[in-house]
Amino acid sequence: MLTALLILWPALAALLVLLVKGQGAKRIAFGAALAELVLGVWAWINFTPNASTQFLLNEPWIAEAGIMFKVGMDGISLLMVLLTVFLVPLIILSTFKHNYEKPSSFYALILFMQTGLVGVFTALDAFVFYFFWEVALIPIYFIAGMWGGENRVRVTFKFFIYTVFGSLFMLAAFVYLYFQTPGTHSSEEVAFYQLVLDAGTQSWLFWFLFIAFAIKMPVFPFHTWQPDTYSEAPAAGTMLLSGIMLKMGIYGALRWLLPVVPLGVSQWSTVVLVLAIIGIIYGAIIAIRQQDLKRLVAFSSVSHVGLIAAGLFTLNEHGMQGAMVQMLSHGINVVGMFFIIDIIQSRIGTREIAAMGGITQNTPFMSVCFLVLLLGTVALPLTNGFVGEFLLLMGVYQYNNWMGAIAGLTIILGAVYMLRMFQRVMFGEQNEITRGFTDLTFNEKAVLVPLVVMVFWIGLHPNTFLSLSEPSVLKLLDVIKR
Amino acid sequence: MTSIILLSIFGILNLFVGFMKSKRVLMPVVLLFLAVALGATLFDWNQPKSYFSNMLSTDNFSVGFTAVMVVSTLLILPFSRRYAINENANLAEYYSLLLFSLVGGIMMVSYENLLILFVGIEIMSISMYILAGSDKRNILSNEASMKYFLMGSFFTGILLFGVALLYGATGAFYLTDIAAAATRMDPATAPLLLMGLLLVLTGITFKIGAAPFHFWTPDVYEGTPTVFTSYMSTVVKTAGIAAFYKLMSAAFGGVYDQWFPTVVAITVLTLLIGNIGAVTQTSMKRMLAYSSISHAGYLMIALTSFNDRSENAILFYSLAYAVATIAAFGVMKYVSDERGSDEYAAFNGLGKTNPLLAFVMTVAMLSLAGIPLTGGFFGKLFLFSAALEQDMVWLIVIAVLMSAVGIYYYFRVIIAMYMKEPAGDRIALDPLATFTLISLVVLTVLMGVAPGLFSNLL
Numbered sequence: 001m002l003t004a005l006l007i008l009w010p011a012l013a014a015l016l017v018l019l020v021k022g023q024g025a026k027r028i029a030f031g032a033a034l035a036e037l038v039l040g041v042w043a044w045i046n047f048t049p050n051a052s053t054q055f056l057l058n059e060p061w062i063a064e065a066g067i068m069f070k071v072g073m074d075g076i077s078l079l080m081v082l083l084t085v086f087l088v089p090l091i092i093l094s095t096f097k098h099n100y101e102k103p104s105s106f107y108a109l110i111l112f113m114q115t116g117l118v119g120v121f122t123a124l125d126a127f128v129f130y131f132f133w134e135v136a137l138i139p140i141y142f143i144a145g146m147w148g149g150e151n152r153v154r155v156t157f158k159f160f161i162y163t164v165f166g167s168l169f170m171l172a173a174f175v176y177l178y179f180q181t182p183g184t185h186s187s188e189e190v191a192f193y194q195l196v197l198d199a200g201t202q203s204w205l206f207w208f209l210f211i212a213f214a215i216k217m218p219v220f221p222f223h224t225w226q227p228d229t230y231s232e233a234p235a236a237g238t239m240l241l242s243g244i245m246l247k248m249g250i251y252g253a254l255r256w257l258l259p260v261v262p263l264g265v266s267q268w269s270t271v272v273l274v275l276a277i278i279g280i281i282y283g284a285i286i287a288i289r290q291q292d293l294k295r296l297v298a299f300s301s302v303s304h305v306g307l308i309a310a311g312l313f314t315l316n317e318h319g320m321q322g323a324m325v326q327m328l329s330h331g332i333n334v335v336g337m338f339f340i341i342d343i344i345q346s347r348i349g350t351r352e353i354a355a356m357g358g359i360t361q362n363t364p365f366m367s368v369c370f371l372v373l374l375l376g377t378v379a380l381p382l383t384n385g386f387v388g389e390f391l392l393l394m395g396v397y398q399y400n401n402w403m404g405a406i407a408g409l410t411i412i413l414g415a416v417y418m419l420r421m422f423q424r425v426m427f428g429e430q431n432e433i434t435r436g437f438t439d440l441t442f443n444e445k446a447v448l449v450p451l452v453v454m455v456f457w458i459g460l461h462p463n464t465f466l467s468l469s470e471p472s473v474l475k476l477l478d479v480i481k482r
Numbered sequence: 483m484t485s486i487i488l489l490s491i492f493g494i495l496n497l498f499v500g501f502m503k504s505k506r507v508l509m510p511v512v513l514l515f516l517a518v519a520l521g522a523t524l525f526d527w528n529q530p531k532s533y534f535s536n537m538l539s540t541d542n543f544s545v546g547f548t549a550v551m552v553v554s555t556l557l558i559l560p561f562s563r564r565y566a567i568n569e570n571a572n573l574a575e576y577y578s579l580l581l582f583s584l585v586g587g588i589m590m591v592s593y594e595n596l597l598i599l600f601v602g603i604e605i606m607s608i609s610m611y612i613l614a615g616s617d618k619r620n621i622l623s624n625e626a627s628m629k630y631f632l633m634g635s636f637f638t639g640i641l642l643f644g645v646a647l648l649y650g651a652t653g654a655f656y657l658t659d660i661a662a663a664a665t666r667m668d669p670a671t672a673p674l675l676l677m678g679l680l681l682v683l684t685g686i687t688f689k690i691g692a693a694p695f696h697f698w699t700p701d702v703y704e705g706t707p708t709v710f711t712s713y714m715s716t717v718v719k720t721a722g723i724a725a726f727y728k729l730m731s732a733a734f735g736g737v738y739d740q741w742f743p744t745v746v747a748i749t750v751l752t753l754l755i756g757n758i759g760a761v762t763q764t765s766m767k768r769m770l771a772y773s774s775i776s777h778a779g780y781l782m783i784a785l786t787s788f789n790d791r792s793e794n795a796i797l798f799y800s801l802a803y804a805v806a807t808i809a810a811f812g813v814m815k816y817v818s819d820e821r822g823s824d825e826y827a828a829f830n831g832l833g834k835t836n837p838l839l840a841f842v843m844t845v846a847m848l849s850l851a852g853i854p855l856t857g858g859f860f861g862k863l864f865l866f867s868a869a870l871e872q873d874m875v876w877l878i879v880i881a882v883l884m885s886a887v888g889i890y891y892y893f894r895v896i897i898a899m900y901m902k903e904p905a906g907d908r909i910a911l912d913p914l915a916t917f918t919l920i921s922l923v924v925l926t927v928l929m930g931v932a933p934g935l936f937s938n939l940l
Contacts, residue, residue: 135855
């Protein structure tokens with residue numbers, strides 16, 4: 001029941017927000033997202049940390065076809081849901097300084113997207129998963145397309161076509177798998193896990209599923225939609241995309257690819273790792289050359305997600321637990337980075353790195369927050385990024401020494417582009433543009449402080465979160481190695 | 483059967499109602515007629531009967547498709563309100579023709595004998611030839627009527643020729659007798675039988691607007707007054723595909739291997755031509771014409787397998803497609819009447835001036851594109867499932883690719899509505915049309931959220 005409530009509440013709240021006229025919508029949306037956060041924390045408190053699926057809801061959906069509306073949470077799902085319910089209120093709060101046109105639609109779409117996201121992370125039936133997968137896509141398309149920058153129409157359209165194209169293949173694979181289940185057929189997760197398919201079938205099924213997830217993550221060479229979309233979307237849209245939606249791809253691979261076609265995975269995992277590692281290096285090198293802050297962080301995201309993908313496909317515990325914790329860390333850090341970029345842009349009206357300098361002098365508070373998030377991104381010990389990347393690199397190293405060594409370059413290259421950026425933006429002489437830069441307002445602090453706290457929490461005591469997902473990850477590994 | 487009789491009587495009665503001075507009473511009367519006919523149809527649910535020496539039969543298959551057609555007509559009519567204001571329009575005649583055409587459609591889904599199929603197609607088509615040209619002063623409407631009539635009668639001729647050959651080969655018009663003869667496949671008459679089948683197939687393919695006999699569709703759709711285009715692309719198509727399915731499953735299911743490659747080739751061609759043709763259109767109406775071709779292709783996928791699943795899939799898809807198409811044509815009618823054009827550009831900024839119209843159109847486009855939360859998604863899912871049950875993986879790959887192409891052209895309208903500056907002022911709506919549009923949206927979303935309600939009717 002709790003899971004159903006977590007899914008339904010944002011959708012209901014979205015309808016409510018639609019009825020509100022004017023800028024009051026943002027407050028109601030924020031309140032609704034906070035209520036959802038309370039629900040999420042309530043689920044966390046009542047969660048027993050073992051491998052079982054809890055808060056289960058199993059109702060017939062298309063009864064005669066054996067398709068159930070089955071949702072519930074194990075440790076992996078819970079972590080993703082917690083990430084979602086934690087970030088969405090902050091993302092809403094981060095937009096308070098903007099007065100968007102048609103605010104009620106804007107905030108209703110954000111809440112509606114939350115329904116899709118929570119649905120994706122809790123679905124235990126393939127068709128329910130696909131359903132929410134697309135439900136999450138529609139709102140973000142409109143958010144980016146209606147409130148985005150100049151090239152938004154072309155860019156968001158490319159993004160939409162790209163992702164739907166991928167997911168249609170996933171749908172075809174699901175339908176095929178559904179017909180392989182015995183008896184009257186079932187599309188439940190457990191039924192898919194029990195399938196025994198020959199290696200040849202698994203081989204092509206792997207690509208049908210992988211393309212969908214790879215486009216969403218995105219893994220090199222399926223990333224071409226991402227930098228454009230990130231830079232054209234409004235700040236809130238970019239945060240939703242990079243902070244949460246990207247995790248749909250990783251989570252999808254974890255839940256619906258690795259355990260479903262293990263033979264296909266073992267056949268192709270080297271290819272995926274090579275692609276992921278190319279992405280790590282490629283993203284980092286391109287990021288070094290960027291002049292636009294948003295694009296820089298977008299490419300750094302390609303690089304970091306490459307590492308998560310690589311860790312995931314190593315199929316060892318370090319890699320997978322690393323992927324889990326890094327999904328949280330990346331979500332927190334990237335949302336913080338994009339928010340700071342949004343603050344800078346709204347103060348001085350540009351994202352060009354060359355135009356900035358000396359911002360620290362007026363803004364001690366923001367500088368500290370920015371630096372902490374940045375150090376989290378470059379994986380300094382004691383911050384959240386370190387835990388995730390360390391585990392991931394260990395996983396990749398176990399898989400193959402050379403790959404581990406090359407993937408490890410991400411930390412060096414990450415430090416290069418991030419610290420260079422910080423230096424050029426925040427230090428140095430003040431100029432005409434940055435002279436009047438004011439420090440954070442109360443609302444902005446209210447967004448950044450929780451994020452900074454999380455950077456340290458995960459960095460200092462990752463076990464709070466790792467222990468939640470560990471039993472489920474081990475169980476999943478058993479299924480994969482069956 | 484009751485609905486056939488009732489609708490014929492209502493059609494004639496309606497002509498007399500037309501003598502009354504006020505044209506405004508006509509629509510409520512026709513809506514009432516249709517509601518009565520719908521009730522009479524549903525009354526036959528689970529009560530199979532046959533009539534006229536078993537030439538016509540009502541079973542759940544025919545009741546289901548009849549209901550879809552009657553409901554579609556009910557939902558289309560409210561958009562014809564504007565004709566009631568126009569003094570020159572012969573409204574009573576139009577409505578009567580629609581009712582007669584519906585009678586033909588019902589015969590097409592309940593035939594047991596090829597002659598009834600032929601008569602049904604003719605009754606339906608002749609009404610449509612006239613309605614296509616009902617905008618008498620408009621040269622495009624005249625062209626549409628002429629083209630539709632010439633091509634249509636030519637293909638009905640081909641169909642009749644096929645029926646004659648089948649009779650020559652099997653000595654029967656009844657589906658069951660033909661099925662028996664086809665399974666025996668007497669070498670002496672086999673060429674005749676297969677030739678006859680091919681010609682009948684050609685005739686029906688024309689009616690549902692499948693490639694390579696689709697050429698009439700864009701021109702005829704464009705010229706025909708929008709309300710009747712909407713009828714043409716929903717009711718006529720539903721009748722055609724149901725008749726097609728019934729023919730292939732009841733009469734030729736046993737010689738599946740013989741015609742299967744042909745049907746698959748037609749399906750693939752239809753999917754390709756419909757979807758790729760739609761991409762290059764700049765007019766919304768022509769885009770919808772090509773989209774209707776592509777949906778004929780999707781529906782034909784169900785012909786790759788004959789079981790409960792595929793029957794239900796066709797029914798579900800027909801309803802989902804009809805509801806979305808009616809909504810799209812309904813919104814388009816208001817936009818083109820008000821802004822004088824049915825180009826994409828006419829829809830610019832509709833999201834700002836008329837949020838309701840834009841929202842309805844968005845839901846319709848999402849449904850036609852097969853995005854979840856709408857009926858179109860489950861329609862596609864069920865159809866693809868039917869084909870995958872036969873291991874037609876490569877056919878599904880083509881269909882999936884074409885669905886992705888579909889998103890491209892359906893979303894151009896959405897982009898125009900929400901991401902461009904308004905091309906005109908607010909469009910005034912009457913309450914009945916508003917109510918109908920909202921019902922269409924509710925039905926689409928209901929089918930997308932609780933598909934179980936509709937997916938296992940037959």
